[in-house]
Amino acid sequence: MLELQIAGRSFGQPVLGEVFATIERGDRICLLGPSGIGKTTLLNAIAGLDKAIPAEAIIGREKLRVGYLFQEHRLLPWRTLNANLRLAGANHEEAEEHLASVGLKGYGHYLPDQLSLGMARRAALARCLAVKPDLLLLDEPFASLDPVMAGELKALIAGILDTNPGMAMICVTHDGGDAEILANRLWYLNGQPARLQWDDVVGEPRLINDLLGRLRNSEGFDLV
Numbered sequence: 001m002l003e004l005q006i007a008g009r010s011f012g013q014p015v016l017g018e019v020f021a022t023i024e025r026g027d028r029i030c031l032l033g034p035s036g037i038g039k040t041t042l043l044n045a046i047a048g049l050d051k052a053i054p055a056e057a058i059i060g061r062e063k064l065r066v067g068y069l070f071q072e073h074r075l076l077p078w079r080t081l082n083a084n085l086r087l088a089g090a091n092h093e094e095a096e097e098h099l100a101s102v103g104l105k106g107y108g109h110y111l112p113d114q115l116s117l118g119m120a121r122r123a124a125l126a127r128c129l130a131v132k133p134d135l136l137l138l139d140e141p142f143a144s145l146d147p148v149m150a151g152e153l154k155a156l157i158a159g160i161l162d163t164n165p166g167m168a169m170i171c172v173t174h175d176g177g178d179a180e181i182l183a184n185r186l187w188y189l190n191g192q193p194a195r196l197q198w199d200d201v202v203g204e205p206r207l208i209n210d211l212l213g214r215l216r217n218s219e220g221f222d223l224v
């Protein structure tokens with residue numbers, strides 16, 4: 001459904017090298033790699049947000065609806081949650097339904113600043129759903145959440161993927177445990193400039209654990 005033919009991306013100095021990959025419907029990819037290696041840069045490129053990457057490098061992007069959960073919620077602070085979701089394409093009722101599906105039933109009239117971090121992240125996830133995405137991009141969705149909230153959000157995302165088998169996901173994480181729960185495919189970005197050094201389809205937990213074990217033993221890898 002999407003083919004990456006990225007020649008590279010520099011910010012003064014090279015960050016990404018060549019990235020070639022194909023993303024299929026139903027792919028649940030966890031994108032792992034050392035801090036600062038270029039994972040967000042790659043997500044931005046895939047989302048089509050990085051105008052320095054030619055559109056021809058992300059083949060199929062124009063046909064896809066993409067929901068992007070940024071590290072910050074990026075909800076418009078002067079609009080209610082319902083209005084934020086309507087801007088993403090939902091009508092009033094759909095917005096309330098998406099909010100309810102992430103545990104925010106009855107919060108449609110709240111402003112983003114009235115929410116806790118975990119609630120704001122779930123509201124931002126609801127906005128992703130309002131797009132009716134073919135591809136969900138998640139940039140460290142569990143960062144800064146306490147373990148209970150992180151676990152709830154992980155279960156929520158796994159449930160969304162289970163009920164939408166045609167949806168693909170790419171989730172940036174530093175936590176191998178996230179990959180064990182969410183992934184059926186692992187990407188490992190490393191090197192200078194960074195490339196996908198691993199791109200493994202791991203259909204079953206045993207294989208994910210095996211691969212993660214090898215990654216944890218790799219030099220310079222900060223996976224927990």
Ligand SMILES: Nc1ncnc2c1ncn2[C@@H]1O[C@H](COP(=O)(O)OP(=O)(O)OP(=O)(O)O)[C@@H](O)[C@H]1O
Binds near residue numbers: 011034036037038042
């Ligand atoms: N807009 C920008 N201008 C200049 N440098 C940038 C910009 N965006 C990213 N970089 C640089 O590119 C490199 C990769 O950044 P990126 O945020 O993609 O890494 P990351 O793997 O997502 O990091 P982390 O795991 O810490 O979130 C970093 O050295 C960063 O400083």
